[in-house]
Amino acid sequence: MTLIFAKQMANYFSSDFKLGILGGGQLGKMMLYTTRKFDIKTHVMDSSEEAPCRSACNHFTLGDLMDFDAVYNFGKQVNLVTFEIENVNVDALEKLEKEGIKVYPSSKNLRIIQNKATQKLFYRDHGIPTSDFTRFAYLSEIEDAIDNGGLKFPFVWKAAQFGYDGNGVKIVRQLSDLEDLPKGECIAEDLVPFKNELAVIVVRNPNGDVKTYPVVEMEFHPEANQVEYVICPARIDEAVAKKAKNVALKVSEAFKHVGLLAVELFQTETDDILVNEVAPRPHNSGHQTIEANYTSQFEQHIRAILNLPLGKTESIVGGIMVNLVGAEGHTGDVVYENIEEIMSLEGVTPHIYGKKQTRPFRKMGHVTIVNEDLNDARRIAEQVKKTIKVISK
Numbered sequence: 001m002t003l004i005f006a007k008q009m010a011n012y013f014s015s016d017f018k019l020g021i022l023g024g025g026q027l028g029k030m031m032l033y034t035t036r037k038f039d040i041k042t043h044v045m046d047s048s049e050e051a052p053c054r055s056a057c058n059h060f061t062l063g064d065l066m067d068f069d070a071v072y073n074f075g076k077q078v079n080l081v082t083f084e085i086e087n088v089n090v091d092a093l094e095k096l097e098k099e100g101i102k103v104y105p106s107s108k109n110l111r112i113i114q115n116k117a118t119q120k121l122f123y124r125d126h127g128i129p130t131s132d133f134t135r136f137a138y139l140s141e142i143e144d145a146i147d148n149g150g151l152k153f154p155f156v157w158k159a160a161q162f163g164y165d166g167n168g169v170k171i172v173r174q175l176s177d178l179e180d181l182p183k184g185e186c187i188a189e190d191l192v193p194f195k196n197e198l199a200v201i202v203v204r205n206p207n208g209d210v211k212t213y214p215v216v217e218m219e220f221h222p223e224a225n226q227v228e229y230v231i232c233p234a235r236i237d238e239a240v241a242k243k244a245k246n247v248a249l250k251v252s253e254a255f256k257h258v259g260l261l262a263v264e265l266f267q268t269e270t271d272d273i274l275v276n277e278v279a280p281r282p283h284n285s286g287h288q289t290i291e292a293n294y295t296s297q298f299e300q301h302i303r304a305i306l307n308l309p310l311g312k313t314e315s316i317v318g319g320i321m322v323n324l325v326g327a328e329g330h331t332g333d334v335v336y337e338n339i340e341e342i343m344s345l346e347g348v349t350p351h352i353y354g355k356k357q358t359r360p361f362r363k364m365g366h367v368t369i370v371n372e373d374l375n376d377a378r379r380i381a382e383q384v385k386k387t388i389k390v391i392s393k
Helices: 002-012 026-038 068-075 090-098 107-114 116-125 139-147 238-255 297-305 339-343 374-387
Strands: 018-022 041-046 059-062 080-083 133-136 155-159 169-172 186-190 194-204 210-212 216-220 227-232 259-268 273-279 318-325 332-337 348-352 363-371 389-392
Touching (some): 018 026, 018 068, 026 297, 041 068, 080 297, 090 107, 107 116, 116 133, 116 186, 116 273, 133 139, 139 186, 194 238, 210 238, 318 374, 332 363, 363 374
Parallel strands (some): 018 080
Antiparallel strands (some): 155 169, 194 210, 194 259, 216 227, 227 318, 318 363, 332 389, 348 363
16 A cells, blocks of 8 residues: 555655646635645646736636636646636536546536525435435515415525525525525525534545534624634534534545545534534634644645545644725725734734735735634634734725
8 A cells, every 4th residue: 555655645745746726715725835845846827817826826817717728728737726716617627538638526426506596405315414305496486485474584595506605695584685696596495503613624525535623613703794703523422422423424435535524514502413514624613633633634635636645633732813905995905904913922823815905804814823722722813813904905
């Protein structure tokens, strides 16, 4: 086994092997921490000339990720394709696979995950616990279902496709909440009474080796529906943590994915675990792993898709991640106010994504706080959140 892995490494490290990454945002940029460390050549495609990845990859292509020809032609230039965002042309990925280009995670899994209705049906078909839901082809069908008593308030509306960072999700408590929502395909989920929102990152390579990261707890911004804090380890009973990992592993086994799979979960009032949704890539719930774990999620994703030995996933120290998002009322050239002040705090590391323009709630960076005492880490995280401001000039 060691010899096999050694041969694989020779094919990737300081070689002509080309890894293609679709999407040039912050997740791709943090993947490049690893490819630069391992001297793996990278090609990145993104639709923005100012993509954060541009300064760190070996070759940058400007292109529309949803355009068949752009994705297909990009994929033909590399040996293996991965992605840091789900909104990618799946038909192009499928054709690349048929022509012998490796794509991880697979086009088959991405096609399921891209559509939240299809994703929920997948859970139902595989006996994976998730909230009850109804699929609708058009928003107007929700109104009809309410009128005839087939759907009752409150519920969670989700756009079937193209949701991100809290967009495409809304709690509907009255008919007027449906106004101004996209008119296309969507789902209505039962509003789950829960204690905690949790996440488990599962990593799997083509050999079938599987590892999980510790369960994390997520605290969300009440208005933007974005994660404000990721807390690791989650402040839950060990029995609940074990149940969460088992559910995440069941999801991983059902997909048989390659790479990272971030499984977002609800811990209900009765300590049941329900799957909310998944992301087949590095995820916001794993950013703290850069400082707090033996192997970061970004390095782990690269190891997995290249079928290399998986790294140790355990935490070295307790970690909390704070998202840095654009302040309300600020749009334009970004300024990180008081960043020097937070850097003077013990165990604090900022990560700035390289986006030059800020706008309200746009993800601009994150800050990791590590501390042997998780309560101290949470206190410092609160201080960080109150101190640093992402504003415009």
